[in-house]
Amino acid sequence: MAHPQIATFARLAKENSQPERLIAGQKTFLSRTMHDIRYDAIHDEMLVTNPFARAILVFRGGAEGEEAPLRVIQGPNTLMGGADRLDVDPVHNEIFVAEGDRVLVYAREANGDAAPIRILQGPDTQLEREGTLSVDPINNVIAVSPDEGPTVRRGTTKTAMLKIFNRTDSGNAKPRGVIGGPKSGIVRINQMQSYPPKGWIVATQPGLLEEQHPEDIFIGVWHFTDNGDVPPRFKIGGGPKAGLVKPRGVALNPANKELLVADMRLNSVLTFYFPEMF
Numbered sequence: 001m002a003h004p005q006i007a008t009f010a011r012l013a014k015e016n017s018q019p020e021r022l023i024a025g026q027k028t029f030l031s032r033t034m035h036d037i038r039y040d041a042i043h044d045e046m047l048v049t050n051p052f053a054r055a056i057l058v059f060r061g062g063a064e065g066e067e068a069p070l071r072v073i074q075g076p077n078t079l080m081g082g083a084d085r086l087d088v089d090p091v092h093n094e095i096f097v098a099e100g101d102r103v104l105v106y107a108r109e110a111n112g113d114a115a116p117i118r119i120l121q122g123p124d125t126q127l128e129r130e131g132t133l134s135v136d137p138i139n140n141v142i143a144v145s146p147d148e149g150p151t152v153r154r155g156t157t158k159t160a161m162l163k164i165f166n167r168t169d170s171g172n173a174k175p176r177g178v179i180g181g182p183k184s185g186i187v188r189i190n191q192m193q194s195y196p197p198k199g200w201i202v203a204t205q206p207g208l209l210e211e212q213h214p215e216d217i218f219i220g221v222w223h224f225t226d227n228g229d230v231p232p233r234f235k236i237g238g239g240p241k242a243g244l245v246k247p248r249g250v251a252l253n254p255a256n257k258e259l260l261v262a263d264m265r266l267n268s269v270l271t272f273y274f275p276e277m278f
Contacts, residue, residue: 004030006037006048006059009269011253025066029057035084036132036191036249042090043108045070049097051082056095056106073106075113080104084131085147085191089167091137098130098144105170122172126163132189138196140167141176141224145189145203160188162203164224179222181229187216190248197254199224200233200277204247204261212265217244219261221277234277236261243270254278 005024009017024030031052038047044061055074059067073095074080086097093108094117102121106114121127131147146160161180165173180186185205192203201222207214220232236259238244249262257275262268 004028004032004034006030006034006046006063011256021064023059023063023065023067027066027068028059029053029055029069029072036086038086038088040088040090040108045088047086047088047095049083049086051084054078054080054083056080056083056086056097071109071111073110073112073114077113077115078104078106079116079119085133087133087135087142087194089135089137092167094135096133096135096142098133100129100131101125101127103127103130103133103142103144103165118168118170120165120169120171120173124172124174125165126161126175126178130163132191134192134194134201135167136194136196136199136201136224137167139199139224141165141194142167142169143192143194143201143203143224145186145192147188147190160186162186162189162201162222164201164227177225177227179226179228179230183229183231185216185218185220185231185235191250193250193252194224195252195254195277198277202250202252202259202277204250206246206248206264213245217247219244219247219250219259234274236272236274242272 007019008021031050046059057069058071095106097104104116105118129146133144135142145162163175164177190204190206205218217238219236221234245265247261251260257278259272259274261270
């Protein structure tokens with residue numbers, strides 16, 4: 001069993017570098033499985049999911065050691081079934097969680113057994129097995145996609161699609177755009193990040209869930225206005241130069257024009273210099 005912890009490294013760390021600080025211990029409420037960590041630069045806070053506890057944990061940005069979260073969103077009124085991945089909108093003070101056939105939205109400062117302030121759900125939404133999302137608070141859109149599911153398998157015709165909604169949509173709202181099809185190359189998206197200044201949606205394509213060394217892996221960049229079977233505007237592929245095997249996590253460092261990718265098979269974080277995107 002993995003040791004539950006959050007490790008913080010220097011930006012220029014490489015190879016077998018040691019972390020500068022760790023968050024770990026019983027008081028942190030961290031669990032073995034944490035599939036998403038988001039940083040709120042405006043409020044200097046880190047948000048992480050605990051799907052086993054059906055909770056969202058919020059730490060101060062400089063948290064270290066066995067430090068308790070500032071806030072914990074958890075309880076029956078939250079309606080969370082797993083809380084695997086999330087994103088934060090620090091401009092409008094909201095937290096978004098993708099859960100199956102719905103998107104739950106909470107107040108950023110919510111604490112305890114807090115009910116969602118909005119729920120996006122219904123047949124017209126086309127939400128089905130959604131597990132990952134990103135929010136763009138400047139262009140006021142959210143991107144939602146499945147991260148896994150029994151219908152996403154090699155040889156089947158049903159693969160993941162990237163659905164774009166208005167940020168404030170609720171109830172049975174239709175997506176403003178749906179990206180998917182052979183040209184898009186999307187089979188399964190694991191994590192996404194938005195880059196609001198350019199309107200980009202950056203998504204990891206890790207291949208099929210059951211494959212250890214999947215085919216057609218890449219990091220794809222689409223625009224929030226894209227719709228239909230469109231290829232990514234930018235693409236980092238899985239060839240030998242890219243060095244990717246099964247990319248799952250992605251983060252952006254606009255100040256240094258860098259794109260960071262976490263690869264689960266390499267157990268590594270790879271940093272790409274990507275000035276074209278910024």
